Amino acid sequence: MTEYTPKxxxxxxxxxxxxxxxxxxxxxxxxxxKEISKMWxxxxxxxxxxxxxxxxxxxxxxxxxxxxxxxxLDRARIDPRQIRAVWVGSESHPYAVKPxxxxxxxxxxxxxxxxxxxxxxxxxxxxxxxxAAIAFVGSGxxxxxxxxxxxxxxxxxxxxxxxxxxxxxxxxxxGPAAEAVAVINGSYSxxxxxxxxxxxxxxxxxxxxxxxxxxxxxxxxxxGAAEALMEALDRTSADYDWAVFHQPNAKFPQRVAKQLGxxxxxxxxxxxxxxxxxxxxxxxxxxxxxxLDIAEPGDRILMVSYGSGAGSDAFDxxxxxxxxxxxxxxxxxxxxxxxxxxIDYATxxxxxxxxxxx
Amino acid sequence: MEVSRNxxxxxxxxxxVGETCDSCGVxxxxxxxxxLECEAPAYELFTxxxxxxxFSYTTIxxxxxxxxxxxxxxxxxxxxxxxxLVTAQxxxxxxxxxxxxxxVEMVTRKLRADGPEGMIVYGYKFRPSVETAVA
Numbered sequence: 378m379t380e381y382t383p384k385x386x387x388x389x390x391x392x393x394x395x396x397x398x399x400x401x402x403x404x405x406x407x408x409x410x411k412e413i414s415k416m417w418x419x420x421x422x423x424x425x426x427x428x429x430x431x432x433x434x435x436x437x438x439x440x441x442x443x444x445x446x447x448x449x450l451d452r453a454r455i456d457p458r459q460i461r462a463v464w465v466g467s468e469s470h471p472y473a474v475k476p477x478x479x480x481x482x483x484x485x486x487x488x489x490x491x492x493x494x495x496x497x498x499x500x501x502x503x504x505x506x507x508x509a510a511i512a513f514v515g516s517g518x519x520x521x522x523x524x525x526x527x528x529x530x531x532x533x534x535x536x537x538x539x540x541x542x543x544x545x546x547x548x549x550x551x552g553p554a555a556e557a558v559a560v561i562n563g564s565y566s567x568x569x570x571x572x573x574x575x576x577x578x579x580x581x582x583x584x585x586x587x588x589x590x591x592x593x594x595x596x597x598x599x600x601g602a603a604e605a606l607m608e609a610l611d612r613t614s615a616d617y618d619w620a621v622f623h624q625p626n627a628k629f630p631q632r633v634a635k636q637l638g639x640x641x642x643x644x645x646x647x648x649x650x651x652x653x654x655x656x657x658x659x660x661x662x663x664x665x666x667x668x669l670d671i672a673e674p675g676d677r678i679l680m681v682s683y684g685s686g687a688g689s690d691a692f693d694x695x696x697x698x699x700x701x702x703x704x705x706x707x708x709x710x711x712x713x714x715x716x717x718x719x720i721d722y723a724t725x726x727x728x729x730x731x732x733x734x735x
Numbered sequence: 736m737e738v739s740r741n742x743x744x745x746x747x748x749x750x751x752v753g754e755t756c757d758s759c760g761v762x763x764x765x766x767x768x769x770x771l772e773c774e775a776p777a778y779e780l781f782t783x784x785x786x787x788x789x790f791s792y793t794t795i796x797x798x799x800x801x802x803x804x805x806x807x808x809x810x811x812x813x814x815x816x817x818x819x820l821v822t823a824q825x826x827x828x829x830x831x832x833x834x835x836x837x838x839v840e841m842v843t844r845k846l847r848a849d850g851p852e853g854m855i856v857y858g859y860k861f862r863p864s865v866e867t868a869v870a
Contacts, residue, residue, distance in 0.1 A: 405827050405868070433826065433827065434804065435805060435824075435826055435844040435845045437845055437855075439845075440842070440843055440857065443749075443843045472855070480749075480857060483745065484843050484857075486750065708865045708866065712865055712866060712869055713865060715869045716865050718829075
């Protein structure tokens with residue numbers, strides 16, 4: 378057997394592809410982490426983030442995906458009937474059986490000549506769908522494919538994850554590189570069977586391995602994918618203007634960035650978890666949309682997701698001149714984050730259906 | 736809940752698809768196949784921009800069956816930019832901030848669910864634009 382090198386694992390399609398449109402969505406409600414700690418720990422001790430975004434009573438992964446998809450199409454300005462795949466990655470699909478993606482495809486006018494599917498891989502379901510969209514477009518099977526990462530994440534009352542499990546996400550439309558606002562130079566996926574976090578069928582809340590979620594899970598996979606991709610493309614952290622890593626809290630992405638040699642200013646624009654929490658499948662992707670909102674033509678971006686169970690997808694992107702033209706055609710990520718209505722734990726309990734009515 | 740009826744109304748509810756009159760150009764919502772102005776047949780589909788303003792409104796405290804979960808909520812007559820008046824819920828807004836003439840935009844939201852095991856119905860609601868909400 379010949380020796381394996383990261384270059385062999387580099388994923389690059391036959392045709393050059395890129396992101397031709399993107400859009401974010403964050404609901405308007407925020408619950409401060411202090412409000413949660415007041416409920417369960419008497420407000421004693423530190424909290425992992427400042428506050429998290431909470432979906433309203435009439436919002437779910439389908440409605441939020443529709444808005445992110447509409448923002449994406451407003452930027453891309455393509456005929457939605459040219460889309461050949463609408464894929465929604467989430468761990469909070471409203472139905473166990475009935476695709477969120479079909480409703481999203483219907484609402485944006487992509488039906489009926491399209492593929493549609495829901496993806497699941499904890500927090501990296503959205504980037505998993507991006508990998509597939511790159512292949513769909515890069516093989517010539519499709520002109521455009523829409524990938525969405527969106528969640529209304531579940532956190533057991535009083536559990537450490539309740540402070541961060543948030544609602545929000547983003548969509549990206551993959552298409553030909555010639556039309557792209559950001560060209561994808563290559564990607565890398567890194568997966569092992571690592572039981573750090575899971576939710577069994579019919580269970581309302583996930584379970585996790587506490588500290589096991591750190592070194593053998595998040596850090597091993599994010600580092601594994603990022604290092605292999607950079608080695609395969611002969612890059613170092615200094616070659617990138619921006620980087621975004623999955624954000625289960627505020628600490629992990631900052632620590633992994635440091636370990637990989639990135640400076641705080643390289644990750645600052647995409648580091649949203651302190652203000653909106655961990656939007657699970659949406660987390661890395663909405664970090665990317667926040668970066669695209671401020672990036673200049675020529676900028677290089679490293680994006681690395683993480684999904685428990687466990688794996689990471691890493692992407693190397695280069696921003697094109699087109700970014701300046703499309704950026705203001707839809708609501709920016711920052712505008713959604715600034716739209717903020719604070720709620721207390723009681724309202725949060727009602728919005729998140731935590732009250733037992735019978 | 737009638738699954739088939741909701742399915743038939745999907746296109747108008749998800750996307751605000753109405754009709755336009757070939758003879759006089761009037762835009763119709765909901766689609767009704769006959770022009771309200773000139774009575775000519777009007778079958779051509781027309782997708783509204785979703786922009787409009789609040790024409791009048793009221794707050795519902797005693798909600799009808801299926802809507803109890805979201806009460807109290809505000810229902811408005813929204814004057815669409817293209818002309819028609821549409822009755823719809825307002826969302827992403829506190830009741831005290833609603834006023835006549837307020838610019839709104841269409842969003843697709845959850846209208847109701849048929850219990851924990853039945854289907855979820857999605858459709859249009861209106862909200863102040865995100866940019867306005869931030870300003």
